[in-house]
Amino acid sequence: MSNGYKRLKGFADLYGQEMAAFSQMENTAKAVFSRYGFKELRPPLLEATELFQRSIGTETDVVKKEMFTFPDRKGRFLTLRPEATAGVLRACAENGLVRSGSVTRVFTIGPMFRYERPQKGRMRQFHQINCECLGAESPFADAELICMLLDFLKRLGLNKLTLKLNSLGCKNCRAAYHEKLSSFLQQLDENELCEDCRIRAKVNPLRVLDCKQAKCRELTAEAPKLLDNNCPDCQKHFNAVLELLASQNIGWEIDHHLVRGLDYYKRVTFEVVSDEIGAQTAVAGGGRYDGLLGQLGGPDLPGAGFACGMERLALLMAEAAEPGLDFYLLALEDRLLAQGFVLAENLRRQGFSGEINYRSGSMKSLMRQVSHSGAKFCLLLGSEEANAAQITVKNMGNGEQFSVEQINLATALGQALAK
Numbered sequence: 001m002s003n004g005y006k007r008l009k010g011f012a013d014l015y016g017q018e019m020a021a022f023s024q025m026e027n028t029a030k031a032v033f034s035r036y037g038f039k040e041l042r043p044p045l046l047e048a049t050e051l052f053q054r055s056i057g058t059e060t061d062v063v064k065k066e067m068f069t070f071p072d073r074k075g076r077f078l079t080l081r082p083e084a085t086a087g088v089l090r091a092c093a094e095n096g097l098v099r100s101g102s103v104t105r106v107f108t109i110g111p112m113f114r115y116e117r118p119q120k121g122r123m124r125q126f127h128q129i130n131c132e133c134l135g136a137e138s139p140f141a142d143a144e145l146i147c148m149l150l151d152f153l154k155r156l157g158l159n160k161l162t163l164k165l166n167s168l169g170c171k172n173c174r175a176a177y178h179e180k181l182s183s184f185l186q187q188l189d190e191n192e193l194c195e196d197c198r199i200r201a202k203v204n205p206l207r208v209l210d211c212k213q214a215k216c217r218e219l220t221a222e223a224p225k226l227l228d229n230n231c232p233d234c235q236k237h238f239n240a241v242l243e244l245l246a247s248q249n250i251g252w253e254i255d256h257h258l259v260r261g262l263d264y265y266k267r268v269t270f271e272v273v274s275d276e277i278g279a280q281t282a283v284a285g286g287g288r289y290d291g292l293l294g295q296l297g298g299p300d301l302p303g304a305g306f307a308c309g310m311e312r313l314a315l316l317m318a319e320a321a322e323p324g325l326d327f328y329l330l331a332l333e334d335r336l337l338a339q340g341f342v343l344a345e346n347l348r349r350q351g352f353s354g355e356i357n358y359r360s361g362s363m364k365s366l367m368r369q370v371s372h373s374g375a376k377f378c379l380l381l382g383s384e385e386a387n388a389a390q391i392t393v394k395n396m397g398n399g400e401q402f403s404v405e406q407i408n409l410a411t412a413l414g415q416a417l418a419k
């Protein structure tokens, strides 16, 4: 399109097979999550910038480099949400959806925005299915979230995935670990670390473990491990989660470098990764974030959650079929269009899906419309059929056809579809 508008870099139009995969994910998520007591919530896409700075952390890549932030007409800074957790917690606190002594479970589905370098599986506007469980400190909550996530993924037909786990510790053990990690990092040749990690090593050493640069990864391979430095309570919590997962025959890998890219995590963190979608391997990630709700103005309750990246899941679900239409009803003459309209309406009321033509044309162009629609059966209404109160049913897969009385059309189509 020479004079037309183009979509922005890293932004996509969703249609066809990818859209079909999105619909399948959304329907499956709603079905699976509701069985665990999760309710849907839709917070706005735009929030005050400070909400994300406070929750995600000012030293994270997301806040430092990736947010779409701009002033509104009154000069207040706003940000298109780079993730859902902060907005969901703000919404729960603001609307009184969380109360001490009870557990609130919510999920949200929608677009997120990060100014990253676009590549396969990495977009500037991407979509997440995001779950949060607020008010439960128990390891049952962590384990239940992971089971629910894996059940959801399994129902999408995704089996070749790996669950990675780590435990980041709590405020009691994290400070001592930070010191250990800092002294380890100080012993390294600073110039060998990437530019970002040189800063990270000073202001937020945990972030160095998360660096994707091969050299930084190599240098930190022998760094002190979080799990070796968890306090007894954190260890107990982590082991309880592992036991619950084992009780469900769920396998996992421990990843000592799994610190997640957002600062709010404590204790159990996890990711689900695939080696089939290129460099961007994480299809889902999450963990516990006790303290975050209180930090955002809500009651001081614990919480945990996860989010799946829908674009990445869609890459794995290449097989997701666009729902095919049951019929395409073709009225072959203009005077038969109204009769075709009535027949098609009757079929739709009985649960069949289908399209009709709005005007007649050459058989060739009409049949092109039918094949383009992807309908399984073509219902032909010509003058011969109309005079005999019949209709011809043509199987678009194998070309077989038969005639049927119009009053028996629904039954005949139902039987033909069931074959």
Ligand code: HAM
Residues within 6 Å of the ligand: 082, 083, 084, 085, 114, 116, 121, 122, 123, 124, 125, 126, 127, 128, 130, 131, 132, 261, 262, 282, 283, 284, 285, 286, 287, 304, 305, 306, 307, 308, 309, 310, 311, 312
């Ligand atoms: P996250 O790991 O930043 O976590 O994102 C979760 C998932 O979103 C990733 O595993 C990935 O599949 C997808 N994702 C992230 N960035 C992109 C991108 N640029 N393009 C395509 N997909 C992407 C969070 O956002 C946390 N809020 C998850 C959470 C919820 N933790 C607790 N509750």
